[in-house]
Amino acid sequence: MSKREHPDHPELKRPSTKRAKEVDAELPYDILRERLQGQTSKDKASKVLHWFRSKDLRVSDNVGLHHASALAADQGKPLACVYVNCAPEFAWHGTSPARVDFILQNLGLMQQELKKLNIPLVILEAPQRKDIVPTIAKFVTDNAISHVFANYEYEVDELRRDTRFLDQLGDDVHVSLHHDQCIVEPGTMKTGSGGPMKVFSPYHRAWLAEIKDSPELLDTLPAPQKQTDANGKELSSLFDGKIPSAPEDKKFASADDQKRIRKLWPAGTSAGLKRMDDFISDYIEDYAATRSNPAKNSTSRMSAYFSAGVVSVRQALSKVKTHNSGSSDFTSGGSTAGVSAWVREVVFRELYRQTTLTTPHTVMNLPTNLKFEFVQWENDEDGWRKWKEGKTGVPFVDAGMRQINHEAYMHNRLRMNVSSYLYCNLLLDYRRGERFFAETLIDWDLSNNTQGWEPSYTVFNPVSQAEKNDPDGEYIRKWVPELKDVKGKAVFDPFHRLSKEEFQKLGYPEPHVDWNETKARATQRFKQDMADADP
Numbered sequence: 001m002s003k004r005e006h007p008d009h010p011e012l013k014r015p016s017t018k019r020a021k022e023v024d025a026e027l028p029y030d031i032l033r034e035r036l037q038g039q040t041s042k043d044k045a046s047k048v049l050h051w052f053r054s055k056d057l058r059v060s061d062n063v064g065l066h067h068a069s070a071l072a073a074d075q076g077k078p079l080a081c082v083y084v085n086c087a088p089e090f091a092w093h094g095t096s097p098a099r100v101d102f103i104l105q106n107l108g109l110m111q112q113e114l115k116k117l118n119i120p121l122v123i124l125e126a127p128q129r130k131d132i133v134p135t136i137a138k139f140v141t142d143n144a145i146s147h148v149f150a151n152y153e154y155e156v157d158e159l160r161r162d163t164r165f166l167d168q169l170g171d172d173v174h175v176s177l178h179h180d181q182c183i184v185e186p187g188t189m190k191t192g193s194g195g196p197m198k199v200f201s202p203y204h205r206a207w208l209a210e211i212k213d214s215p216e217l218l219d220t221l222p223a224p225q226k227q228t229d230a231n232g233k234e235l236s237s238l239f240d241g242k243i244p245s246a247p248e249d250k251k252f253a254s255a256d257d258q259k260r261i262r263k264l265w266p267a268g269t270s271a272g273l274k275r276m277d278d279f280i281s282d283y284i285e286d287y288a289a290t291r292s293n294p295a296k297n298s299t300s301r302m303s304a305y306f307s308a309g310v311v312s313v314r315q316a317l318s319k320v321k322t323h324n325s326g327s328s329d330f331t332s333g334g335s336t337a338g339v340s341a342w343v344r345e346v347v348f349r350e351l352y353r354q355t356t357l358t359t360p361h362t363v364m365n366l367p368t369n370l371k372f373e374f375v376q377w378e379n380d381e382d383g384w385r386k387w388k389e390g391k392t393g394v395p396f397v398d399a400g401m402r403q404i405n406h407e408a409y410m411h412n413r414l415r416m417n418v419s420s421y422l423y424c425n426l427l428l429d430y431r432r433g434e435r436f437f438a439e440t441l442i443d444w445d446l447s448n449n450t451q452g453w454e455p456s457y458t459v460f461n462p463v464s465q466a467e468k469n470d471p472d473g474e475y476i477r478k479w480v481p482e483l484k485d486v487k488g489k490a491v492f493d494p495f496h497r498l499s500k501e502e503f504q505k506l507g508y509p510e511p512h513v514d515w516n517e518t519k520a521r522a523t524q525r526f527k528q529d530m531a532d533a534d535p
């Protein structure tokens, strides 16, 4: 059996490195674009459709929807919207109950908002993933739709799905895809030699220069105008669609969980925009100084809204521009330390989408650096269980894991620490952690998650990381109540810093592994297994 096949862990399935390189060489994005460009243009519309996916769930500043509505209004033709619900698609990606619930709630709010504009939002059901394309293609044909609009999704399966969609529709229907997820179109930031930029610093510099020179990239688009009664009437049978409930395997474990998560992450574009306004007025100026301290809770928490597209990055950055005295110069010379530090994080998000598009093997369950594919991982099931439950005996790691289990969210500093601990100290396949994040986070985003989990030689020391970033131990004491009365620096490493008797009274686990020994083991394993690796 090949090491790529894991009957016990289907989430670890992946293609060979040879296949990965073939996909990189013939980009699914290029194949789709060629197919789009090969369409015969179609000037006259009969009915227009916008197809929402799970990354553009908003009515305002939605590029695809805006163009769909402009065409419909221009030609005086009806406009409808559609979303294809597919439970196996959620299962395939491992989408968390929190994210499924967030998506469904946002669909409900959008349906109401669109109804006020006399535009129906139809929810189609695809029983299996393979049914998505035939289901929507049938809807297009049955309703005599002439033009379909949507926004690009940059992941391999999604690009291939769209190519199949075009093939299935043939020449009778015209399909337009738009770039909506980023400020700068992915794939367009090139190095001097013409290849896509892959390294953060030059990409960041080029990105800042582009936005400074072209502030219109931050302009937002209005919601569609209200549809005429006559056109609304033509679509009258499409108005009474119901929002589906979550599939059984994606329901919250309890009503309490649902209530807590909904309170932490209120659905809707208005709630997201308000969160952004509050962040700008209360936190952005201190962001550079406080962003790494998880106890301060001073980051924007916009990630759930960005990943489902409930708020666009344009909407967020146009607000930051207003705050920055109307200037789109977000360099350190043109904005405050807080503003430039926050925008820098958004630029990571932009680069990761460019990487997904131009190096697609990164979203096919393979590391960017394919040499890491040759590492032999351990099978420490006890360590795996302790990691998931936040019981490794390492306070900073456990605090992060308990936060994710409670909030469907984890502070970035902790994401870096718990991931390093999993694949370096426990030496467990990093893909298991990546999948656990998908299954738990409300803000799961394939590009950000896979790039965040990219394995590297750096082994984080969770004790010194905690001392530096949580200097008062406030975050640890909040999430690990067994340690709430531990005084001073012992909270960072109670097993080594308290007497045996004091430690035993806490009811907190001993460290599952010794950090120094496992760091040396990881370094040695990576070096040895990757030395002759020839992906």
Ligand SMILES: Cc1cc2nc3c(=O)[nH]c(=O)nc-3n(C[C@H](O)[C@H](O)[C@H](O)COP(=O)(O)OP(=O)(O)OC[C@H]3O[C@@H](n4cnc5c(N)ncnc54)[C@H](O)[C@@H]3O)c2cc1C
Pocket: 291, 299, 300, 301, 302, 303, 304, 306, 307, 342, 345, 346, 347, 348, 349, 352, 410, 411, 412, 413, 415, 416, 419, 437, 441, 443, 444, 445, 446, 448, 449, 450, 452, 453
């Ligand atoms: C192992 C690992 C897994 C991650 N998985 C995800 C994920 O599934 N979804 C996700 O959105 N982010 C992920 N991140 C990135 C980052 O941790 C989160 O975006 C951030 O913590 C969200 O909190 P915030 O909105 O308050 O961020 P802020 O600090 O306010 O940043 C603003 C926005 O910038 C973007 N951003 C911030 N940090 C990063 C980063 N390191 N990489 C890419 N974009 C960033 C996000 O869209 C974020 O909302 C991951 C990071 C790591 C190390």
